[in-house]
Amino acid sequence: MNNEPSTINKNKLELQHTNFKHLQAAHCENGVTTALLGHYGVHKLTEPLAFGIGSGLFYIQLPFMKVNGGPAISFRTMPGLIFKRTCNSLGIPVTRKKYRSHEKAMQELDERVLAGKPTACQVGVFYLTYFPKEYRFHFNAHNLIVVDKQGDNYVISDPIMEDLVTMTAYELERVRFAKGAFAPRGQMYYPGDQLKEATDEQLRKAIITGIKRNCRDMLHIPGPIGGTDGIAYTGRQIKKWKSKLGDQKARSYLAQLVRMQEEIGTGGGGFRFIYGAFLQQAHQYLQLDELFDISRQFTEAGDKWRDAAIQASGIYKGRLNTQADYDNMGDRLIEISGLEKQAFQQLKALIKKTG
Incomplete structure (x- = not known):
């Protein structure tokens, strides 16, 4: 398997099913929230506003729990809450799904993406092939947006990357069903279509x-x-x-x-x-x-x-x-x-x- 980053050159390859605009952000869930809601019609939202409205700032150390052999420390809220809280505060409907069946998870994602509906997924970091190897460790609360599918390749908008990247179906399925703490279980989520601009x-x-x-x-x-x-x-x-x-x-x-x-x-x-x-x-x-x-x-x-x-x-x-x-x-x-x-x-x- 090729583990080198596969970056889309947007000047050479146009998205086939959507006009999604990639957004690079400081934090994955902020970036997904801002870019996804922006695509569906809420353009006033910025990354800092999403983070603050979603009450993303947090701190906790769980003294009787270990993560990767070290203390369980978190600087953020539970995964998914920034998106959920921001949408709830703005009256935006949210659909979130988890799966037992890998096949059904990939099929339903394909249906949305091929219909031109970018969809967010929670994934594990360890097998993200476009990440530098030193940044791959067992952390299952990363967020990205699946923007398009072209053949066996998915076009991914990962907010921490400068440009769009690609993953094969095998690679995407693997990170969607990563094992361990906060296992994503194929999780995908998205807002309602054609949202009204927030007042x-x-x-x-x-x-x-x-x-x-x-x-x-x-x-x-x-x-x-x-x-x-x-x-x-x-x-x-x-x-x-x-x-x-x-x-x-x-x-x-x-x-x-x-x-x-x-x-x-x-x-x-x-x-x-x-x-x-x-x-x-x-x-x-x-x-x-x-x-x-x-x-x-x-x-x-x-x-x-x-x-x-x-x-x-x-x-x-x-x-x-x-x-x-x-x-x-x-x-x-x-x-x-x-x-x-x-x-x-x-x-x-x-x-x-x-x-």
């Missing part, structure tokens, strides 16, 4: 709903492991890893943190930058000048997440290896926790002004 009032209400939900998720999750408190919880845990786990395992745990933060979706820093952009764009609909200051706070948090990733990488690679280095790493997350808690508290108080 400014619809977007205003959707933005308010998204902000309130995100404030709840980051400030009021019970227990110490989720939201802004969860970030500080991880920071305190990191300070114990060297003595508790030993050097090798402690370093692998930090590698897992960085992987979840920087390589799966956009993780810690990137999500904060997107959320900051969301608050800036929300100003057009809410007319609250304080949004700009809170946006800057999230951008600062994003910078600090990126700095923390550099510290963690130094420990993993052995350049830093003392207990003081782990303490420094933990303190960075505790500082981020405080900064994000303050930003969300201010945002919660501000959004009350909207009624």
